[in-house]
Amino acid sequence: MRTPFIAGNWKMNTTVTEAEQLVSEMIEKLDEIEGVEKVICPPFVSLIAVNMMLRGSSIKLGAQNMYFETAGAYTGEISPLMLSELCEFVILGHSERRRYFGETDEIVNRKVKAALANRLKPILCVGEGLADNEAGKTKEVVHTQVMAGLQGVQPSHDLVVAYEPVWAIGTGKAASGKQAADTIGFIRDILAELWNRTIAQDVRILYGGSVTSANIAEFVSHPEIDGALVGGASLKAKEFVSIVKQTAEIKEKRSSQ
Numbered sequence: 625m626r627t628p629f630i631a632g633n634w635k636m637n638t639t640v641t642e643a644e645q646l647v648s649e650m651i652e653k654l655d656e657i658e659g660v661e662k663v664i665c666p667p668f669v670s671l672i673a674v675n676m677m678l679r680g681s682s683i684k685l686g687a688q689n690m691y692f693e694t695a696g697a698y699t700g701e702i703s704p705l706m707l708s709e710l711c712e713f714v715i716l717g718h719s720e721r722r723r724y725f726g727e728t729d730e731i732v733n734r735k736v737k738a739a740l741a742n743r744l745k746p747i748l749c750v751g752e753g754l755a756d757n758e759a760g761k762t763k764e765v766v767h768t769q770v771m772a773g774l775q776g777v778q779p780s781h782d783l784v785v786a787y788e789p790v791w792a793i794g795t796g797k798a799a800s801g802k803q804a805a806d807t808i809g810f811i812r813d814i815l816a817e818l819w820n821r822t823i824a825q826d827v828r829i830l831y832g833g834s835v836t837s838a839n840i841a842e843f844v845s846h847p848e849i850d851g852a853l854v855g856g857a858s859l860k861a862k863e864f865v866s867i868v869k870q871t872a873e874i875k876e877k878r879s880s881q
């Protein structure tokens with residue numbers, strides 16, 4: 625059985641003060657919810673403060689990016705070694721990084737390897753853009769991104785994959801549960817082919833893209849979908865708590881059926 629997983633990607637939002645405020649608004653309620661792995665990913669500058677606030681709670685911390693070298697003359701970059709003292713997870717290959725910061729599949733691949741080598745669990749993001757979606761190329765794009773992102777990576781249960789169609793991110797136009805479940809099933813098949821079926825059955829695969837408390841049920845009701853990577857809605861304490869709570873309830877119901 626895979627533990628359901630909800631991560632909040634705060635993106636480039638919140639000052640340190642605001643991050644502390646947001647954590648204080650959600651920590652107690654989130655902490656009470658069992659049966660879901662709960663992760664928040666604030667900006668780098670807030671990681672230390674949030675790490676201290678989360679100590680002793682069941683909520684885990686993730687970063688939104690990192691460089692692939694461990695240390696050295698890379699002005700302005702943050703290394704996996706630095707993050708490993710603070711975080712358990714790191715989001716890699718987010719479509720915004722691919723689009724605005726020129727991250728290629730090769731860079732993402734190096735980052736995945738560097739994360740695992742430093743005991744960080746990667747949340748590898750993949751997903752097609754609108755044009756590819758409309759041209760019926762979703763599977764082709766996702767296949768390329770998964771294969772390239774994981775090239776030479778040893779099989780690992782620590783990997784989390786997030787399927788995030790680019791056209792659904794921040795647009796309010798989420799994919800349907802069925803669309804997401806189809807592509808996620810396909811990603812699991814790729815993992816089975818690349819690694820093996822046993823590991824593929826253990827890897828959590830999330831949906832991301834305009835997830836809210838109003839549509840989370842549609843996604844997590846599918847057994848294939850293990851949870852969500854939540855952007856905008858993770859910046860509102862009530863919304864995020866509701867998303868985690870609904871996931872816990874729905875997955876619990878399914879597992880006792």
Ligand code: PGA
Pocket residue numbers: 633788792793794795796832833834835853854855856857
């Ligand atoms: P969104 O972002 O929920 O605001 O669409 C999701 C993401 O980019 O991870």
